[in-house]
């Protein structure tokens with residue numbers, strides 16, 4: 001099959017600054033909760049998954065600096081995913097589609113109000129041989145460790161898949177479980193999303209609903225004060241950023257690949 005095409009795509013992506021690229025067959029994508037790829041792009045045959053190392057910003061106690069780094073990583077990833085998609089379309093005269101790195105999300109109740117994505121980047125990374133599950137329910141990359149985000153392109157092009165990572169990359173030290181301020185990782189293979197979000201997204205949907213619930217039962221004078229409070233302004237800022245993370249602890253604390261800055 002198309003090994004030459006794979007090399008061309010990989011070299012193009014690596015030259016942009018992408019850390020690693022994995023190739024998987026659509027048939028190997030096995031995300032039990034998210035929709036089938038056929039419902040997104042019926043003729044898709046392959047997954048091209050890009051891996052990006054998170055900047056050291058996530059180590060900062062300053063939450064705006066930490067989140068600023070995530071925004072930079074996401075903006076860079078989104079630019080790369082566009083460039084690689086167009087490269088595939090032009091070079092091979094075929095169709096390619098990007099998938100959301102994070103949002104937009106389906107906010108319907110059956111998708112747990114945005115907690116089940118239309119496309120699962122972790123399952124794609126595993127199908128493309130870029131890593132496997134850690135105790136923190138994140139995908140650990142063999143070289144980059146846990147501190148990595150993923151972004152996937154779907155294409156009609158048939159590309160030979162990369163071999164899966166079969167070894168267990170998690171060292172089962174349990175540090176991520178113990179350090180989680182919300183105890184969201186206590187149960188194996190399940191992140192308690194609401195416990196996680198209480199700490200990781202204090203100005204997310206939960207905080208927003210709480211604010212407006214209080215607002216509607218407050219007096220006009222209290223409402224005026226609420227509108228000029230730091231809480232309202234933080235909600236406003238988080239809403240235009242997208243999702244604003246205040247916690248990176250499970251991600252940060254993982255010792256696997258921690259020394260890898262090259």
Ligand code: B12
Pocket residue numbers: 031032033034100101102103114115116117118119120121122133134136137138139140146147148149150151188189190191192193194196197200245246247248250251
């Ligand atoms: C919604 C979402 C969240 C929600 C819900 C998390 C969740 N449980 O999925 C919240 C807000 C809590 C969240 C938190 C975080 N997230 Co988030 N999130 C997403 C998003 C947008 C969708 C995930 C989704 O669809 N989940 C639903 C289904 C598919 O997964 P699930 O319900 O958890 O169930 C499966 C797994 O638990 C799995 N599983 C777990 N362990 C094991 C072990 C084995 C052996 C097997 C077979 C399966 C398995 O089995 C379940 C069934 O399929 C993705 C981006 C994307 N589009 O994929 C990013 C994503 C998962 N998040 C990411 C990150 C980095 C984070 C945070 C670190 C936040 C931060 N500060 O950056 C925390 C980590 C929390 C944690 N330790 O779980 C990265 C993960 C990268 C990586 N290295 O794996 C992703 C992939 C974004 C990206 N583009 O890279 N996130």
